Amino acid sequence: MPSPRYAKEIPQRYRLEANKCSGCGEVFFPPRLICPKCKGEKFEPTRLSEKGKIDSFTTIRVAPKQFANETPYTVAVVALDGGVRITTQVVDCKPEDIAIGKPVRLVFRKIQEEGKGGILCYGYKAVLS
Numbered sequence: 001m002p003s004p005r006y007a008k009e010i011p012q013r014y015r016l017e018a019n020k021c022s023g024c025g026e027v028f029f030p031p032r033l034i035c036p037k038c039k040g041e042k043f044e045p046t047r048l049s050e051k052g053k054i055d056s057f058t059t060i061r062v063a064p065k066q067f068a069n070e071t072p073y074t075v076a077v078v079a080l081d082g083g084v085r086i087t088t089q090v091v092d093c094k095p096e097d098i099a100i101g102k103p104v105r106l107v108f109r110k111i112q113e114e115g116k117g118g119i120l121c122y123g124y125k126a127v128l129s
Contacts, residue, residue: 019043052080
């Protein structure tokens with residue numbers, strides 16, 4: 001059975017859903033309960049852009065056990081159109097093809113298998129545009 005944390009994050013992982021503060025309009029991903037800018041507690045769901053650019057990245061060559069068969073793989077901070085930054089894996093390219101400023105789009109992919117039952121956990125990853 002997926003962990004409670006994963007189940008709680010399904011709107012973010014499946015729909016790239018953030019929340020927008022009703023008071024000041026600031027967008028948060030992952031969603032927050034209190035706006036650090038205006039201290040507001042009212043938010044509305046908002047969908048994030050699926051397009052952005054690589055802000056920073058690193059290539060993982062020695063990975064945790066559950067990702068060892070994927071090495072080497074690249075994880076990047078992506079600045080999405082609209083200003084939100086997310087951390088995600090960059091896939092379907094060689095690590096040497098990735099560079100700061102390159103455009104990417106987010107796609108829905110398998111993240112990992114969880115537990116003995118092999119439950120599949122899905123989420124977003126980036127591909128070069």
